[in-house]
Amino acid sequence: MAILWCGGEDIDFKALSIYGTSTSSSNMRSGYARLSLNIQTGAPQFGVSNPFPSGNVLSAWLSFRIKVAMMDANIRLCGLGSSSYTSRGIFVASSSTTTKLALKKYDGTTLTELAAEAGTSLTKTGIHKIDMQIIDYGDSATVNVYCNGNLVITYTGDITVSGISSLDCVQLGNSSPVTSYYLSEIIVSDTDSRNMSLVTNYPSAAGDSNSWTGGYTDIDETTINDADVVYDNTVGHQALFGLSDLPAGSFSVLAVKEAIRACKSSDSTPTSINLGVKSGGTVNVNDNHSLSTSWETKERYMSTNPVTGNPFTTSEVDSLQLALEAAA
Numbered sequence: 141m142a143i144l145w146c147g148g149e150d151i152d153f154k155a156l157s158i159y160g161t162s163t164s165s166s167n168m169r170s171g172y173a174r175l176s177l178n179i180q181t182g183a184p185q186f187g188v189s190n191p192f193p194s195g196n197v198l199s200a201w202l203s204f205r206i207k208v209a210m211m212d213a214n215i216r217l218c219g220l221g222s223s224s225y226t227s228r229g230i231f232v233a234s235s236s237t238t239t240k241l242a243l244k245k246y247d248g249t250t251l252t253e254l255a256a257e258a259g260t261s262l263t264k265t266g267i268h269k270i271d272m273q274i275i276d277y278g279d280s281a282t283v284n285v286y287c288n289g290n291l292v293i294t295y296t297g298d299i300t301v302s303g304i305s306s307l308d309c310v311q312l313g314n315s316s317p318v319t320s321y322y323l324s325e326i327i328v329s330d331t332d333s334r335n336m337s338l339v340t341n342y343p344s345a346a347g348d349s350n351s352w353t354g355g356y357t358d359i360d361e362t363t364i365n366d367a368d369v370v371y372d373n374t375v376g377h378q379a380l381f382g383l384s385d386l387p388a389g390s391f392s393v394l395a396v397k398e399a400i401r402a403c404k405s406s407d408s409t410p411t412s413i414n415l416g417v418k419s420g421g422t423v424n425v426n427d428n429h430s431l432s433t434s435w436e437t438k439e440r441y442m443s444t445n446p447v448t449g450n451p452f453t454t455s456e457v458d459s460l461q462l463a464l465e466a467a468a
Contacts, residue, residue, distance in 0.1 A: 142443065143395035144192045144200060144328040145310060146338050148173055150364050151401050151437055152326075153187040153312060161363050167207045167322035169267060171387035174340050175362045176207065176322035179315050186227035187312030192328065193441050196306035198277045202232075202326075203333035207267045209320040211238045214251060216313030218323060220274065221301070223309040230299055231313060232272050232285055239263055241270070243283055243293050247302045254299065257285070257292040267324075271334050274299070277307055289334055329394075336394070339386050347380025347461045348418065356381045364401065366435055372466045373409050378425065380418055381462040386454055393452040398440040398462065404431040410466035415440040418461040419447040425465040 147153070150161055160178035162168070168176040177187075204218045213236045221229020228248045235242035235253065239260035244253050261268065268287055275282040279300055285293035310326055325338040343356040354370030359381070361368060370379055398415050408431075415438060416425030424446040429438040445452045 142194065142330045143397075143441065144194055144197065144330060145189060146327045146395070146397050147189060147310070147399065148177065148204075148324045148326045148338060149175060149340065149362070150177065151399055153177075153189055153310075154437075159187060159312075162322055163362055167267070168324040169205065169337075172337055172339050173205075173324040174342055174384075176324040177312070178320065178322050179313060180320040181315055181317050186314070188221075188223060188226055189310040190437060190439055191223045191308045193439065196308045197330070198306055199275050199330070200273075200307060201329045201331065201333035202272045202274075202310070203269065203329070203336055204326045205267050205269050205324045207322040208262060208264045209322070210318055211262060211264075211321065212316040212319045213238050214244075214253075215316065215319055216244065216246060216251070217321070218270070218313060218326065219272075219311050220307040220328070221309055221311040222304040222307065225303065227311060227314075228301055228304060229307070229311050230272075230274060230277075230283070230301070231311070232270055233313065234262055241285060241287060241292055243272075243285055243295050245299055245301050254283070254297065255293050255295040257287075259292060261287040261290075261292055269334075273332075274307070286334060337391075341383040341385070341457065341460065343381045343462060344384040345382030347382050347463075350379045350381075351377035352379035352464070352466075359400075366401070370464075375410050375466055375468050378423065378463060378465045380423070383460055383462055385458045391454055393454060393457055394443070396442045396452055396457065396460070398442070399437055400464070401435055401437050402429075402431055403433055403435045406433055410468065412467045413438065414465035414467045416463040416465065417442070417446070418463050419445055419456055419459070422447045423463050425463050428467055
């Protein structure tokens, strides 16, 4: 069982400069997400995640939560595609009837409906959990779409998209003058995602030590602000930051993802950054990412606690600190 990718904030997607974010509890699950992405009038026609760190796949589960404010016909909501293209893949979408979920493929020009549900699940009432299962991407694939755990679409046939031989990223959909919807808790897994949830543990307190300039309040914003930063120019210097806790409940932790947005100046002594955590009194920062002078999102996926080598416990997650290290 592996988490191939997860996210749900603006930092997790490229080309989101004019997407909105919402911190309203009516548009997400409080205690899990701290914000939702608002795809609305004026938004670009795409939003693309980093490629899956484990590489391309032919079979996967995609899970996301959606709150509909307004919905137009034939809107791509969320799907899987290729990072070689800004908007091309297999999408959960609205049908010509705006309250019907549909399965569609998009080749960058033409949107083709493969199947639509018999019912009307895409309502404005509540937050819906959508799960799409793709089995053997190709000309004889099977795709199942679930809404709130109920199977609403099954399709078997050709789902190929021109130029795409496999899937390696999440792609967000489009909008129109009469569309506004909110996405959160986006997960890609190689196993059934219907019981999965995504919690964002955001910077919320000072850590045990900090040799950098700036504190957690400089990196805790809910909308990207590249003018509000922490920084350092000495290789080996570390910064630790406390994180918010998990919601109450009993959980199994399948993975922890660390995501930062970073760059370097043209005259910087460090040229990369090590990502890590502090757990149980020990700091692990051996995941190195080279930096350029352009802002980029860097990610580290940990299926087990790198300090203990065992699966994370909920108490360990609640006591984790984010660790950054300036590196050569």
